Amino acid sequence: MNDSGFTRIGVVGCGLMGSGIAETCARSGVEVLVAVSSERSAEAGRRRIEGSLNRAVVKGRMAQAERSSVLGRITFTTELEALADRQFVLEAIVEDERAKADLFARLDAIVDDPDAVFATNTSSLPVMRVAGATGRPQQVVGTHFFNPVTAMPLVELTGCVHTAPETFERTEAFVTKIMGKEVVRSPDRAGFVVNALLVPYLMSAMRMAEAGFATPEDIDRGMTLGCAHPMGPLRLADMIGLDTLARVADGLYNEFREPLYAAPPLLLRMVEGGLLGKKSGRGFYRYE
Structure with missing residues (x-):
């Protein structure tokens, strides 16, 4: 016992x-x-x-x-x-x-x-x-x-x-x-502590890539080398699963109606196309 x-x-x-x-x-x-x-x-x-x-x-x-x-x-x-x-x-x-x-x-x-x-x-x-x-x-x-x-x-x-x-x-x-x-x-709020902070960060990285402001590689390199993150946001998104992230973002947006939680069109199109990240072999990066 x-x-x-x-x-x-x-x-x-x-x-x-x-x-x-x-x-x-x-x-x-x-x-x-x-x-x-x-x-x-x-x-x-x-x-x-x-x-x-x-x-x-x-x-x-x-x-x-x-x-x-x-x-x-x-x-x-x-x-x-x-x-x-x-x-x-x-x-x-x-x-x-x-x-x-x-x-x-x-x-x-x-x-x-x-x-x-x-x-x-x-x-x-x-x-x-x-x-x-x-x-x-x-x-x-x-x-x-x-x-x-x-x-x-x-x-x-x-x-x-x-x-x-x-x-x-x-x-x-x-x-x-x-x-x-x-x-x-x-507290009993969508996203709890970690995802309420993490998801807006990941969505922002996706919007930056979607706008052509920087490549996924440069975005990730900037956060790993410039901010000492162990993994860049887009590679992390691939590891989590883009379909999972889309569902989490949707839950957060429905709860708070804050634009920073909304999934960008790029993420939605990737999920619709079966590009789910590491588990599908391709997301923001390709995986063998």
Whole structure:
């Protein structure tokens, strides 16, 4: 037993974020059940986690025996009902309000523990919009992890107007003491702390490139060499995923109606054309 009281963890979704959350929990010694939509998704998620662990072994950060132990603590299921006995369920599906709300409504009916906590891994959606789909909004919290989850130390923690103090305390205890992350708390506003600052910066870099003011290479070089940023804004945008950024920008703009949050036409056209950044092989840069 740990300070949070969570020993049975569920993760819904095993894309980049879901796989990273599941792996980090398992690295911390926790048994994790990952629910996915299909066997194909399960295989892709398993390969993603295995690849991450293999890289850790090659770099000398993990022994082969530990790799096997971590994998042994992760189980996959295609049946959402298998999460019925979970005490803490972290959702990491697509950044879509309706999809998340539908999932939370289903989890509310499935999970038996009346004290279970539901966490939504969202980078832009107010927590109230998904918590309202459940009959227990006091047990819903937002946990915004950063990619790659295994390496990035921060988690933004937020809740809706109904989230109970105990929900915050149990979630923060698990995230910090078990997963080994640092936490910053944010009010329930689209974008929270980090994206409310980051997204306008990235959109400004895109507008600069769109206007022909400077090339993507010069924009990025200016920020890495002139401001000591570890990565330029356009290469960072490619790494995050341009489709993800477009959705986050849309959520921020709808919340605040500030022009600085609006996605520029260049970003929208790139997403429509399938140029999504590193994951598609091409964004502002080309990737092998």
